[in-house]
Amino acid sequence: MKKSNAITLQTAFVIAAGITMGAFMWPNQNHPLIPIESQLDPNLGVEDPSAIEEAGLIQQEDHPVTDEMIKTAEELESKIAPDFSLPDETGKLHNLDSLTQGKKPLLIFFIEKKCPCCLGAKHFVDTLTDKYEKEATVIGVINASGKEAETWRKLTQPHFLVLEDPGQKAIRAYSAERGVYTTLISPDKKIVKAYPGYSLETLKEISAKIADLAGIPDKGFDSIAAPKKLTSGCLFPDPEPISNETP
Numbered sequence: 001m002k003k004s005n006a007i008t009l010q011t012a013f014v015i016a017a018g019i020t021m022g023a024f025m026w027p028n029q030n031h032p033l034i035p036i037e038s039q040l041d042p043n044l045g046v047e048d049p050s051a052i053e054e055a056g057l058i059q060q061e062d063h064p065v066t067d068e069m070i071k072t073a074e075e076l077e078s079k080i081a082p083d084f085s086l087p088d089e090t091g092k093l094h095n096l097d098s099l100t101q102g103k104k105p106l107l108i109f110f111i112e113k114k115c116p117c118c119l120g121a122k123h124f125v126d127t128l129t130d131k132y133e134k135e136a137t138v139i140g141v142i143n144a145s146g147k148e149a150e151t152w153r154k155l156t157q158p159h160f161l162v163l164e165d166p167g168q169k170a171i172r173a174y175s176a177e178r179g180v181y182t183t184l185i186s187p188d189k190k191i192v193k194a195y196p197g198y199s200l201e202t203l204k205e206i207s208a209k210i211a212d213l214a215g216i217p218d219k220g221f222d223s224i225a226a227p228k229k230l231t232s233g234c235l236f237p238d239p240e241p242i243s244n245e246t247p
Contacts, residue, residue, distance in 0.1 A: 112179030
């Protein structure tokens with residue numbers, strides 16, 4: 001009887017530990033707030049659920065990465081990165097010179113403001129930001145400004161700087177047709193590689209390339225939550241006209 005009880009207690013401990021570890025490695029998996037309709041679980045990126053309704057997210061769909069998307073991204077490699085001047089939440093402007101200061105590589109994450117897929121991808125961008133906090137600069141570029149951009153920041157509380165591009169000038173200059181696109185830029189302002197989507201393989205590659213550009217050992221990347229197949233985000237709509245009128 002005592003042996004049976006010991007086995008039961010041991011089994012219960014293993015199950016409880018497994019649940020705890022699973023929750024730690026894949027947060028929010030057991031309590032989804034947003035329906036999951038893609039490999040990119042949007043709940044991974046939610047930090048303040050009270051902002052979900054205000055964000056006005058569209059219904060999530062699965063967005064496979066096509067051969068054409070890959071080809072367009074490959075054509076950007078080794079080209080001089082287009083410069084831009086975009087404001088952060090305080091109105092301060094940032095450009096390639098300021099973002100690569102200190103000879104740091106730059107990772108740009110393109111965000112469609114109503115895209116649930118971007119919430120899932122944001123979780124992995126946070127991880128890369130934390131891993132290479134001292135060696136690289138990571139930013140997000142969102143097709144929003146003002147209140148809309150503020151709501152996205154509130155919802156996700158990103159670990160990286162988010163710049164506002166409501167007119168999509170930078171987004172289009174980098175041929176980012178969908179949210180979740182990512183571009184890695186070398187310290188000498190050349191496009192190392194553009195990624196039209198996310199998978200565990202690409203996240204490992206991005207980590208290795210950042211480390212190589214920074215001249216340090218690869219810090220690696222692993223996550224049971226990362227997509228196994230390359231997946232992208234929602235299409236950027238045509239930008240809304242920006243009024244030049246002063247109040």
